[in-house]
Amino acid sequence: MATMKDVAKRAGVSLGTVSRVINHAPGIKENTLQKVEKAIKELNYIPDEYARGLKTKSSRTIALILPTVWYPFFSEFAYYVEKNLDKKDHKLLLCNSNGDPDEEAKYIKMVKQNKIDGIIAITYSDIEQYIYSNIPFVSLDRYFGKKVSYVTSDNYQGGCLAAEELLKHGAKKLAYIGSYNKYTNGTMLRRNGFRDYLYERDMEYQEIFLMEPVADFTPYIIEMMKKAPDIDGIFCHNDSLLLIFRPIIEKLGYKVPKDIQLIGFDGMNLAADLPLGVSTIVQPVADLAKGAVELVLRKITDPTIKNETKIYPVKFFEGNSTK
């Protein structure tokens, strides 16, 4: 195999010049650059990644930390993050954290070791871990204020939109079903948007809002429908909850969407060409991924830049669970 010396000899330049070309050092003359690149190509020279890493301290690798990639919304996000990184000649390291902060800590350590350059995460860790380690980091969904960069859909607008669409589709007695955990995340804003939209119009609504994990929603739904049997429109805080509720409601004798209309959140697709088909508020996943990649790469290039927030608008998709 060709060595760096062979490349220098063929290109007629010094070893240092070849090294600077390989490590993308600035200020190299166009003419020199071409000579070296030609020699590299002709000799089929492959720079050793570790030798290169020692100089540049860059791995061109980003970790993506998700609760699990085995969930359509997250796998779509992972797909687009990898595609956007690939365009910028970066690789993606995948971590399924299952919500375990110790798993996340492993990747924070890797950034310190120069094994990876930065992290994009849907995180359940205490934010301090990220702030104090001062690494290039972008969060999806969780709201950290100005302390870290994050991308998110406009969840509040989505909650308003769900209420608006249910009313537009003829529903009169609305309800919200969702859950929460101890972390502040975007999902809560969906509830706030829904609530505020109805409060402003002096409309009451029913609600099921439970602390996670929820083993079974069935008794709560039975209870709610007993209390308010004329409910005809329900906003479910995500699409997978809609999938879970639908058979419960139908078992109670209601037809969807004839008797009760349902709107979910996420706009989940099983795959690029396999939509879920339910009525839902769609998050722009491709945009979220593109934004997250832009933010993390910018922070790697210039660690002094301020943290940024990118909020993306959502839209309604007319599926089979509304009339």
Add this chain to the structure above:
Amino acid sequence: MATMKDVAKRAGVSLGTVSRVINHAPGIKENTLQKVEKAIKELNYIPDEYARGLKTKSSRTIALILPTVWYPFFSEFAYYVEKNLDKKDHKLLLCNSNGDPDEEAKYIKMVKQNKIDGIIAITYSDIEQYIYSNIPFVSLDRYFGKKVSYVTSDNYQGGCLAAEELLKHGAKKLAYIGSYNKYTNGTMLRRNGFRDYLYERDMEYQEIFLMEPVADFTPYIIEMMKKAPDIDGIFCHNDSLLLIFRPIIEKLGYKVPKDIQLIGFDGMNLAADLPLGVSTIVQPVADLAKGAVELVLRKITDPTIKNETKIYPVKFFEGNSTK
């Protein structure tokens, strides 16, 4: 931050000894090992990954190449591969190839550069690329004979089982719907198993078997049902095709499963707690992932070992598309 020198000084050993401990070199005395590890811990010393890589030529990273992670069967496989690698202190690099051999070539090059140690792939490349590069490599689903290691479900058995279950559930006129591409893969064996099971029993069946990509199955299904309107059991070569066919068949006036029973293949779950609910032949995804990780790590440890094949049994899941 502490350096290797600091560790050597505190442990009272030479720099070389510290280096050998960090790089897991064999033959270090237990007593020495403990002294060095104690010093590392006390000083909170983090070895630079690149300096370490230069010595060990090991990145403890495996690339997983999939057509796309944005598909429930693949995202489940990716989830379990990462979990199994994590147990062995290895990381996962994710590549969505979209079936592009150039994308795969990037990762083969990375193995040569010592940037990653091996590859697990659902590949659509010419096999030669992998054989000639002689890298630790395990294939899922594609059959390469003895030329490379692979893990796969028993697709042939699955095809037999689909026929057997349709007949057991009372179907009398069977059909198969599937597609193929220019690569030999497990999916074709599903068809063979189905065919052979019925041939052995002197039973005829209808078939739609099209070259990929298929824009729309609708006209073919209409044609088949016109030709054989008494078809009452269909084996679809995977679950996503079942999801696509079901509404087409229902639009023709048939009820599923009352008039026509459907069995898919894969046993896809949207997420760990979100089954698809259709009747299907289930692949043991967790086992496939575990097997793939075992094979690739064994090959990395000992490049001289022979290629291996692991074939896993499938089972039937009783869902809502059979009676």
